[in-house]
Amino acid sequence: MLRSRNVWLGLVALLALYLLPFWVSGYVLGLLTVAYYYSVAAMAWDLLFGFAGEVNFGPSFLVGLGAYTAAMLDHYEGTPIWLCLIAGAAMAVLGGAILAVPALRLRGPYFGLVTLVAVLLLQNLLVLFSGITGGEIGLDIPDVLSVDDRTNYFYALVFMTISGGLLLGLSRSTAGLILQASGQDATEAAALGFNVAKHKLAAFCISALFSGLAGGMLIFYLGTASVGTVVDISVGVQFIIAAVLGGRRTIVGAAIGSIFLIVAGEILRPLGELSTFVVSGIALIVILFFPGGFLGALRQRGG
Amino acid sequence: MPAPLLEISGLTKRFGGLVAVNNIGFAIAPGEILGLIGPNGSGKSTVMKCIMSIVRPNAGSVRIDGREVAGWPTHRIARQGVGIVFQHSHPLPRQTVLEHIEIALLPDSLLKLFADRHVAERARAIAARVGLERVMHRLPRTLAFADLRRLELAKAIARNPKVVLVDEPFAGLTATEVADFSELIASFRAEGHAVLLVDHNVKGVAALVDRVFAMYLGERVAEGSADEVMRNETVRRVYLGGKIELASRPARDAAARGTLLRVDNLSVSYGKAQALEDVSISIGAGEFVSIVGLNGAGKTTLFNAICGLVPSTSGTIRFAGADLRGRTPAQIARGGLVQCPESRELFGDMSVRENLDLGGQHLSREDCARQLAWLFELFPILQSRQRQTAKTLSGGEQQMMQPKLLILDEPTLGLAPVILEQLSKAMERLRLTTDITVLLGEQNVTFALPHADRVYVLEHARIVWDGSPERFAEEAGTGYL
DSSP states (O other): OHHHHHHHHHHHHHHHHHHGGGTSOHHHHHHHHHHHHHHHHHHHHHIIIIIIOOOOSOHHHHHHHHHHHHHHIIIIIOOOHHHHHHHHHHHHHHHHHHHHHHHTTSOTTHHHHHHHHHHHHHHHHHHHTHHHHOTTTOEEOSOOSOSOHHHHHHHHHHHHHHHHHHHHHHHHSHHHHHHHHHHHOHHHHHHTTOOHHHHHHHHHHHHHHHHHHHHHHHHHHHSEEOHHHHTSHHHHHHHHHHHHHHOTTOSHHHHHHHHHHHHHHHHTGGGTTHHHHHHHHHHHHHHHHOTTHHHHHHHHHHO | OOOOSEEEEEEEEEETTEEEEEEEEEEEOTTEEEEEEOOTTSSHHHHHHHHTTSSOOSEEEEEETTEEOTTOOHHHHHHTTEEEEOSSOOOOSSSOHHHHHHHHHSOSOSSOOSOOHHHHHHHHHHHHHHTOGGGTTSOGGGSOHHHHHHHHHHHHHTTOOSEEEEESTTTTOOHHHHHHHHHHHHHHHHTTOEEEEEESOHHHHTTTOSEEEEEETTEEEEEEOHHHHHHOHHHHHHHHOSSOOOOOOOOOOHHHHOEEEEEEEEEEEETTEEEEEEEEEEEETTOEEEEEOOTTSSHHHHHHHHTTSSOOSEEEEEETTEEOTTOOHHHHHHTTEEEEOTTOOOOTTSBHHHHHHHHTTTSOHHHHHHHHHHHHHHOHHHHHTTTSBSTTSOTTTTTOSSOSEEEEEOTTTTOOHHHHHHHHHHHHHHHHHOOOEEEEEESOHHHHSTTOSEEEEEETTEEEEEEOHHHHHHHTSGGGO
């Protein structure tokens, strides 16, 4: 009953997002465009944290790999955008797998620590080889997805809708159930005959695929790839906060959280430096008092 | 005799220097139930985990239906036909009981996104069989404890394994539930499964098992029918201790000195499991009281409830005349009620002396020095080891700074016999030379009885017997095996 009502609410909200360009300014659309790309990274992160039970502290490692692979191909080779995006996604999956295979052997917090170190390594590499990568200043990208705000907005929205739909469907599938069982208690899942490592690795690769794609799309929207926008730890932290804020194990919650973070930051912009502080404060309060996030709180009220 | 479904031999597992399982071997035929029993720390759970490769054995062979599987990854052993019923369950929060059973029936595939039609039907059949039919559409968190155990059982048998391993089948269950579970387990036998029941004592599983294999400190001590094993001399010594020699001391006039600690009708539950039920005990000032009970009987819970570390659902605890309700553990400890937990909560990286100083930090300098001198007299070995880090010492020492009531929770757990003897001597000296009141929790009766003025027996969350140590052997001893 409640579930079906929420599904309807979600569909209505999504429809509203599609109709939004007829009301609001290009500036707002630009903000939301970034929010949608972020939301895909956050949803991909929730697949790992919410379902596989692994905390990836370095989602920006995967996003950054995808973004920089695409950016450098376009910048140096003039490769077509679609090919850059595929290459970026493939690189993210490869990098993710190379990282995850040894890291998933570790238990407890060590997996998270490995992912954290990976971000720092990537960041350092980009700065070290600044001659090729553009370093701190960033790498400009000749091609863009579109120069029109509305077109860009629709690209991002469609990308988010499809990615979200796939991730949601996957999380509700039988493979998603097994993944969730592995995340909940790896020993028990193995004792039921499931190859826990295989399922977690697959989840990590899928998460990397969507993160890498999101990173690639984002830089083709921004027209530049820089450490500060796609690799920095603080970017990754934003995905994490978005996913937890929206509601763990929901996929959709991660998207809601991402949009909330960016919209709230914008509304509070008059506060200047203080706005980040206030948004972080809100996030902290929600996480402390409603660990289930927005959707968790909603579910609880519904019974 | 048909070929065994499970056959292990020469199984050995070492954790660092500790040999947890030493050269263990047994076989279980189709349609047979073997009880693997042993006190806490005997290695029985490790044997079970080695069979499933949840811990990898160092040596030995594990054969499932003739196939050597030792060292295989757990999921492959499971698919070879082994199901395990864990003692604790970690169910998924948003899936119903039926969905949990369905998970157990799914193939290990990344590409299969929808379950086959027969999965739902089969899951329903399993739910009906284990008695979960009424609750199959509910979420696990709304289930009673016994139903959670049923769910674990359902998952373990979902794939119709040849060998079923059950860890403490009856822990936390009521008498009727025990009967239900026994019937279920017996039905596995009837269907030709090989069943291994792991439990603390023979008594709990005697009615159900065909054979019993008893372990102690990683070694096999006996094997045979439940009766034979219960009569076995070594087993009796392990559980009851050999000849119990009572160290008598001049009787004290307990009545005149009044009651120091009084617990009335205390009940405690952890979620759905009842850990203590209507427990009442009283300890007079200067008395030495032992509470004996097997692992899981509720000793630690009782002590933690007294110290304010776990909340009680009903009942009162009065210490030195005052109700302890609403006090923090720190306030209770400062009031002179001190516990030495079985988990040895020493600050491992600090030196012995630093640990001792910490225990006495709320005393004045002179008092502290006096206490230290007294302690070193009691435990001479500590004096020579003052500077050493505290990792390997027994728990009893660091907190013994002038308590009114000292609670010792299984001080003997995992100790070598030699150390045990020293500890026993210290206990005796403590009792003879000081006025301290001691509440000792033990499953080792040999250690618990000699010093005690009075003994309580705790079994399945209830006090089932109390009396003098002299009467223990004849009245409560046999029920304890």
